[in-house]
Amino acid sequence: MELGFSTLQWLRLLPPLSLCILLFSYLCTSLWLRPARLRRKLRSQGVKGPKPSFLFGNIPEMRKIQKQLVGSEQEQEGAKDWFSSNYVATLFPYFLHWSRVYGSIYLYSTGSIQALFVTDPDMVKEIANCKSLDLGKPLYQQKELGALLGMGILTSNGDLWAHQRKVIAPEFFMEKVKGMVHLMIEAANRMLISWENEVEKEGGSAEMVVDESLRSFSADVISRASFGSNFSEGKEIFNKIRQLQKAMAKQNMLIGVPGSRYLPTKTNREIWSLYTSIRNLILNVAKRHHQHDSVTCVNNDLLHCIVEGAKADPFSSCTPEDFIVDNCKNIYFAGHETTSTTAAWCLMLLASHPKWQSCARAEVLDVCQGNPLNADMLRKLRTVTIVIQETLRLYPPAAFVTREGLNDIKLGSLNIPKGTNIRIPIALGHRDPAIWGPNFDRFDPARFANGIAGACKPPHMYMPFGVGTRTCAGQNLAMVELKVVLSLVLSRFEFALSPKYVHCPAFRLTIEPGNGVPLILKKLS
Known part of the structure; x- marks a missing residue:
């Protein structure tokens, strides 16, 4: 009697089938369940942000906003004096857009990476004052930027970083x-x-x-x-x-x-x-x-x-x-x-x-x-x-200060779950009118005549x-x-x-x- 597949054929299929199940389980956990759990913990504390898509997170929306900007720039070309223009709006328009919608702290994602975007001075101060090794450089940098940076002093964490420093x-x-x-x-x-x-x-x-x-x-x-x-x-x-x-x-x-x-x-x-x-x-x-x-x-x-x-x-x-x-x-x-x-x-x-x-x-x-x-x-x-x-x-050479919660950690009023990336946009902080005054976009070295503390209040926002x-x-x-x-x-x-x-x-x-x-x-x- 023929059953379609012999026992031997089923046995041959089991290893790849098991592998597929394990791979599927891993992808579901890393791409959806773990990020969703992390987002849920932060949103329960009042942190908002754009809704991510599966696999790519907010990348499609980021590309859409960038594309819209290119079109509007072509229409307004020549209408703006570049000396007073904020290049953050050109390079990272999605961050400016989301800041207007969600405030100075919000959550977005690129693929499986969940990033907390921070421009709030109090939260920046908490990050600056944190000496715990539970807050380190993002682990993805060792992988995604590994060819350039590897596990050197710019990307390593914990005892290895302390030794390198x-x-x-x-x-x-x-x-x-x-x-x-x-x-x-x-x-x-x-x-x-x-x-x-x-x-x-x-x-x-x-x-x-x-x-x-x-x-x-x-x-x-x-x-x-x-x-x-x-x-x-x-x-x-x-x-x-x-x-x-x-x-x-x-x-x-x-x-x-x-x-x-x-x-x-x-x-x-x-x-x-x-x-x-x-x-x-x-x-x-x-x-x-x-x-x-x-x-x-x-x-x-x-x-x-x-x-x-x-x-x-x-x-x-x-x-x-x-x-x-x-x-x-x-x-x-x-x-x-x-x-x-x-x-x-x-x-x-x-x-x-x-x-x-x-x-x-x-x-x-x-x-x-x-x-x-x-x-x-x-x-x-x-x-x-x-x-x-x-x-x-x-024109700070680095675009962001980046950190990751290597374990659960409390910063200010927020409980940051393990695996959360934190990104502080340096150029955005350096051009905040609430910090630098109405001439924030003007080249004026005299603002530093009395040092950083005299130019920037609070001074930790100069970074x-x-x-x-x-x-x-x-x-x-x-x-x-x-x-x-x-x-x-x-x-x-x-x-x-x-x-x-x-x-x-x-x-x-x-x-x-x-x-x-x-x-x-x-x-x-």
């Missing part, structure tokens, strides 16, 4: 940074000599797009100061990290969509190839460092500390090779990309505001008195400092380097490097914004000038 942070204390000033000046002078040659060749005035020069300068500084090499030696690493950054930025909105990073798309294949190349290049640098035993050279301090920290690292979640590669990538990326981008924005704003450019230049010339720049002079550059602070307010215990370890290096390059540019050139400049801030993991910053340079007599 202990290894790396002391190398960026101010006393150490002061010892790097001569390297910064040498790197900047090399860049400026090339600018002078171009100006001379063009008959006294030249138009130059300065972004790549600034990126090379900053890459040279971080490479020589931290890894004992110069830009020509580390050029390939920086170029590949830049390519990787651009490739990963293309997928930003898909973060949280399960399996998207495993699909063999053109972008994913590019990311995988760059990841392997960068890893091999960094391990070769570390290997050469070990072979030459150059621990007595001050320029090798950081690399030496990372290598030694990898040996001392007792955490099974991170192999010694991963410890070295991931932290080097974090420092290569954060140490040069954010600084060079800020320098470009500084020059764009000074070129657009000749009075502030003249004021800053007069200060530099007065402090230096014709003598070579040094670390002591940098402390006296008050106007240059407030220009940098105002630039970081208007270009992050907030709380996860504040950027390299902020001293960044500020000193920016003072060096701006001072030297101001002392040697007058510059204006080229008519070819197009103001279109772009989000490529950092906020940068989308089409570069073309300047018209004239050498000072």
Whole structure:
């Protein structure tokens, strides 16, 4: 008698059937039941937000709002002065829309990631003051941004992060940074000599797009100061990290969509190839460092500390090779990309505001008195400092402060369930009229004349380097490097914004000038 399927055939079907059931159960739990449970806990406490769709969350609505914006922008093109425009409305219009509808704290989702969007100053303060390791960096970053950041100091949590911070942070204390000033000046002078040659060749005035020069300068500084090499030696690493950054930025909105990073798309294949190349290049640098035993050279301090920290690292979640590669990538990326981008924005704003450019230049010339720049002079550059602070307010390199509840945690009046992501939009906080006053969109360095506390009430809402215990370890290096390059540019050139400049801030993991910053340079007599 035939039963359609033999017993053997049924037995053959059982393993894949069981696998399908397990997979289905996992997907239901991770994509629907767990996120729904989390949303329910937050909504029971009064937190509102847009209703998500299955699998993609609010991504379809985000794309719809972005598409509507493009259409309305085309209709109103040229009607707005870009100096007073808020680029957050262009890059992240859905956040502004939801803020108007749901208030200063609301919940939205990208795929399976449930994110609490926070602009409320009291809640930001709670996050800034929280020292518990139960509040850390989002776990998805180690996966979705793993090719670029891995489990380095920017993304790790708990004891591993505490160990990395202990290894790396002391190398960026101010006393150490002061010892790097001569390297910064040498790197900047090399860049400026090339600018002078171009100006001379063009008959006294030249138009130059300065972004790549600034990126090379900053890459040279971080490479020589931290890894004992110069830009020509580390050029390939920086170029590949830049390519990787651009490739990963293309997928930003898909973060949280399960399996998207495993699909063999053109972008994913590019990311995988760059990841392997960068890893091999960094391990070769570390290997050469070990072979030459150059621990007595001050320029090798950081690399030496990372290598030694990898040996001392007792955490099974991170192999010694991963410890070295991931932290080097974090420092290569954060140490040069954010600084060079800020320098470009500084020059764009000074070129657009000749009075502030003249004021800053007069200060530099007065402090230096014709003598070579040094670390002591940098402390006296008050106007240059407030220009940098105002630039970081208007164009902070990082778009968000991000956190995740690694366990259930209470922040203010809210009980945050484990797995909740928290995102504080830095640029939105930096342009809040309730905090910065009616001229919040204007470039006005004078607002920082009495320090951050005098410019911003409450002062914790100024956060270009992050907030709380996860504040950027390299902020001293960044500020000193920016003072060096701006001072030297101001002392040697007058510059204006080229008519070819197009103001279109772009989000490529950092906020940068989308089409570069073309300047018209004239050498000072």
